[in-house]
Amino acid sequence: MTKEEILKAERDETWREQLRKGKKAKERTDLQRVKMHEQDAEVRSHNNKEVNLGLTLEEAMTEAQRCLDCPNPGCISGCPVEINIPKFIKNIERGEILEAAKTLKETSALPAVCGRVCPQEKQCEQQCVYTMKLGKESVAIGYLERFAADYERESGQMSVPAVAPANGIKIAVIGSGPAGLSFAGDMAKKGYDVTVFEALHQIGGVLKYGIPEFRLPNHIVDVEIENLKSMGVQFLTNCIIGKTISYDDLKEEGFQGIFVGSGAGLPRFMDIPGENLIGVMSSNEYLTRVNLMDAANPASDTPVLIGKNVAIIGGGNTAMDSVRTARRLGAERAMIVYRRSEDEMPARIEEVKHAKEEGVEFMTLHNPIEYIGDEKGHVRQMKLQKMALGEPDASGRRSPVEIPGAIETIDVDEVIVSIGVSPNPLVPENIKGLNISRKGTIIVNEDTMSSAIPGVYAGGDIVRGGATVILAMGDGRKAAASMDEYLHQ
Amino acid sequence: MNKIIRKEYFSENVVALEVEAPLIARSRKPGNFIILRVGELGERIPLTIASADKEKGTITLVIQKIGRSSSKLCELNEGDYITDMVGPLGKPTHIEKVGTVICAGGGVGVAPMLPIAEAYKKAGNRVITVLAARSKDLVILEDKMRSFSDEVVVMTDDGSYGKKGLITNGVEEIINREKVDLVVTIGPAVMMKFVSLLTKKYNVPTVASLNTIMVDGTGMCGACRITVGGKTRFVCVDGPEFDAHEVNFDEMLMRLGAYKEEEQLEKNKPTH
Numbered sequence: 001m002t003k004e005e006i007l008k009a010e011r012d013e014t015w016r017e018q019l020r021k022g023k024k025a026k027e028r029t030d031l032q033r034v035k036m037h038e039q040d041a042e043v044r045s046h047n048n049k050e051v052n053l054g055l056t057l058e059e060a061m062t063e064a065q066r067c068l069d070c071p072n073p074g075c076i077s078g079c080p081v082e083i084n085i086p087k088f089i090k091n092i093e094r095g096e097i098l099e100a101a102k103t104l105k106e107t108s109a110l111p112a113v114c115g116r117v118c119p120q121e122k123q124c125e126q127q128c129v130y131t132m133k134l135g136k137e138s139v140a141i142g143y144l145e146r147f148a149a150d151y152e153r154e155s156g157q158m159s160v161p162a163v164a165p166a167n168g169i170k171i172a173v174i175g176s177g178p179a180g181l182s183f184a185g186d187m188a189k190k191g192y193d194v195t196v197f198e199a200l201h202q203i204g205g206v207l208k209y210g211i212p213e214f215r216l217p218n219h220i221v222d223v224e225i226e227n228l229k230s231m232g233v234q235f236l237t238n239c240i241i242g243k244t245i246s247y248d249d250l251k252e253e254g255f256q257g258i259f260v261g262s263g264a265g266l267p268r269f270m271d272i273p274g275e276n277l278i279g280v281m282s283s284n285e286y287l288t289r290v291n292l293m294d295a296a297n298p299a300s301d302t303p304v305l306i307g308k309n310v311a312i313i314g315g316g317n318t319a320m321d322s323v324r325t326a327r328r329l330g331a332e333r334a335m336i337v338y339r340r341s342e343d344e345m346p347a348r349i350e351e352v353k354h355a356k357e358e359g360v361e362f363m364t365l366h367n368p369i370e371y372i373g374d375e376k377g378h379v380r381q382m383k384l385q386k387m388a389l390g391e392p393d394a395s396g397r398r399s400p401v402e403i404p405g406a407i408e409t410i411d412v413d414e415v416i417v418s419i420g421v422s423p424n425p426l427v428p429e430n431i432k433g434l435n436i437s438r439k440g441t442i443i444v445n446e447d448t449m450s451s452a453i454p455g456v457y458a459g460g461d462i463v464r465g466g467a468t469v470i471l472a473m474g475d476g477r478k479a480a481a482s483m484d485e486y487l488h489q
Numbered sequence: 490m491n492k493i494i495r496k497e498y499f500s501e502n503v504v505a506l507e508v509e510a511p512l513i514a515r516s517r518k519p520g521n522f523i524i525l526r527v528g529e530l531g532e533r534i535p536l537t538i539a540s541a542d543k544e545k546g547t548i549t550l551v552i553q554k555i556g557r558s559s560s561k562l563c564e565l566n567e568g569d570y571i572t573d574m575v576g577p578l579g580k581p582t583h584i585e586k587v588g589t590v591i592c593a594g595g596g597v598g599v600a601p602m603l604p605i606a607e608a609y610k611k612a613g614n615r616v617i618t619v620l621a622a623r624s625k626d627l628v629i630l631e632d633k634m635r636s637f638s639d640e641v642v643v644m645t646d647d648g649s650y651g652k653k654g655l656i657t658n659g660v661e662e663i664i665n666r667e668k669v670d671l672v673v674t675i676g677p678a679v680m681m682k683f684v685s686l687l688t689k690k691y692n693v694p695t696v697a698s699l700n701t702i703m704v705d706g707t708g709m710c711g712a713c714r715i716t717v718g719g720k721t722r723f724v725c726v727d728g729p730e731f732d733a734h735e736v737n738f739d740e741m742l743m744r745l746g747a748y749k750e751e752e753q754l755e756k757n758k759p760t761h
Contacts, residue, residue, distance in 0.1 A: 199707045201526060201533075201573040209705070238575040240707065244512050266723055267711040276714060276721070276740055278747045285710035293704065294530060301532035301558050302704070303748045377743035425708050425726050 080474025115146025177205020242430025307414025595676025
């Protein structure tokens with residue numbers, strides 16, 4: 001059966017039909033979209049606990065009624081890992097929450113993570129019939145996904161996805177971030193003997209070192225990793241392929257397929273005077289200290305500078321994570337400095353909203369041109385060039401233009417540069433035969449994610465140069481499907 | 490987890506640890522470093538590998554007690570485990586036959602110099618080692634360095650051993666005496682700065698192995714960035730060795746002080 005036929009057959013099951021008949025479409029569309037419970041903004045800007053608190057069972061079941069169980073659901077095609085969204089939502093509607101969680105796990109290795117960090121408004125929810133045709137707020141697919149995953153975890157009745165009989169074929173995964181975990185989950189389901197190699201001392205990649213606790217608690221990530229372990233996936237930390245073990249070693253040890261998901265690498269800086277002063281650092285460094293190394297915990301050996309006036313340069317999700325972290329670490333003034341206007345910001349709307357509620361200042365149409373330090377080399381001030389919006393540039397966004405002479409100087413004692421990263425150089429440098437782009441990304445066939453070396457596939461930021469968790473997961477899934485096909489040829 | 494199988498005190502504050510790390514022992518090359526962590530709340534700290542034994546599957550690290558993390562590491566004993574260790578990291582030393590090479594090592598910088606001196610010697614170079622320390626009891630690995638060197642000059646600040654004077658005095662004397670083709674220097678940043686200034690005056694190519702602050706050490710955080718030839722470079726993946734004459738040592742020294750105040754506060758905390 002094709003994918004479409006399977007979806008149709010599932011939709012035609014009696015229980016789905018009965019649910020559809022049980023309530024008129026009008027009654028469903030008249031319901032208002034559920035609101036996410038959140039920690040109070042003032043309270044949460046001083047703690048590290050999760051901001052979004054989730055839905056109640058009743059709220060979730062009511063929200064699930066809004067879904068019309070469309071015959072041609074757009075939401076599924078809007079999802080990079082093609083979760084059967086109507087099926088999981090209808091399971092919530094009928095109160096079979098554990099079944100809903102199982103549905104999520106059919107295609108997603110990390111549902112509790114995706115329910116928290118995916119930009120649903122640009123994916124599944126954008127393709128929802130409410131958004132597309134009814135001019136209403138979409139079904140809260142992301143909130144429901146999170147609800148089902150959390151419900152299952154808290155129930156203590158975690159289901160382990162069905163795993164095909166072991167085929168004895170060894171597969172190596174380089175990097176344990178979202179791309180690698182998604183790939184590993186799919187390959188384990190197909191019966192492969194999967195080992196994930198991680199350079200850091202913790203498993204999870206950006207989910208651990210990058211995304212803060214208040215947006216994605218580490219224990220949530222750990223549960224998903226445990227789930228993969230129970231499917232037979234093995235993990236080896238503190239091991240760098242190309243350094244600790246060579247590519248040739250892997251081949252010699254019988255690994256027949258290799259997936260590279262080594263993620264983001266060197267942070268970009270602007271190359272302006274004073275950028276190497278003490279107190280100026282990348283968001284990767286700042287977030288790694290706080291998230292992975294727990295530097296704000298007095299018992300941790302890793303230090304982190306605590307700023308009073310903290311400027312974050314950039315307007316993406318990482319910039320929002322950094323500025324909200326700075327607020328939580330006690331910054332009196334936590335500022336986003338962005339050279340375009342708020343309309344052009346790449347960050348999720350929800351992150352911007354949360355940051356504003358937490359007292360973050362937005363200095364849009366400002367661009368740093370110099371940092372000024374004191375006699376010990378600590379940053380004390382920054383010079384900002386004011387900008388105006390000009391014609392649209394290659395990205396389609398209106399490009400910022402300097403306003404001549406409009407320069408202001410403000411006091412800062414910490415600056416977090418969050419203007420992007422280049423791919424991690426370790427794998428591209430140490431595996432010969434890969435096709436590397438000028439930007440340092442691994443070039444792959446976009447349909448199969450296969451690299452220039454037969455049997456070696458890649459996905460996530462090492463291919464995209466900087467994207468989202470879910471796009472990385474989609475790459476992992478696509479790579480698993482095509483590697484499986486390749487190995488069975 | 491990596492087991493410590495041998496511990497040796499070189500001096501009161503300098504400890505050598507031989508650690509089980511078979512994969513690293515097999516793949517490391519002169520100039521490589523590792524990142525390790527002691528305890529679940531431990532910091533990731535970079536240390537250059539002093540030596541490795543492929544057959545035994547061990548590497549040796551030489552550590553000077555300076556701050557909280559290095560002290561914790563020095564307190565570990567034979568049979569204890571290092572929580573995490575990853576490597577080998579960084580680009581290995583570029584070894585070739587150039588003629589006469591001075592290996593100028595100061596303090597614990599002599600330890601990572603050991604495999605580099607050995608490699609230059611094996612490549613057919615004349616190797617002259619200059620070892621420097623504040624006083625006699627801080628001179629380390631002299632005998633081992635001697636076995637890879639055609640000549641060893643020891644300099645102490647107080648004259649308690651070898652010649653009295655700074656490392657630069659020792660290096661300058663050799664440069665004035667004979668043709669030197671390359672100087673390799675490892676040690677405290679301020680020492681490397683002055684060695685570099687000296688050799689620049691004499692136009693002798695010089696390589697310095699830098700030990701900056703790092704967090705991940707795998708090319709991700711940028712904490713280790715320095716300016717080389719006017720460009721930002723990352724010690725963890727572009728280094729740790731650079732053309733010393735192009736390194737902005739003053740900036741590096743400043744950046745090394747980033748957490749001095751915090752470290753001072755930490756030291757004054759009651760220990761338990």
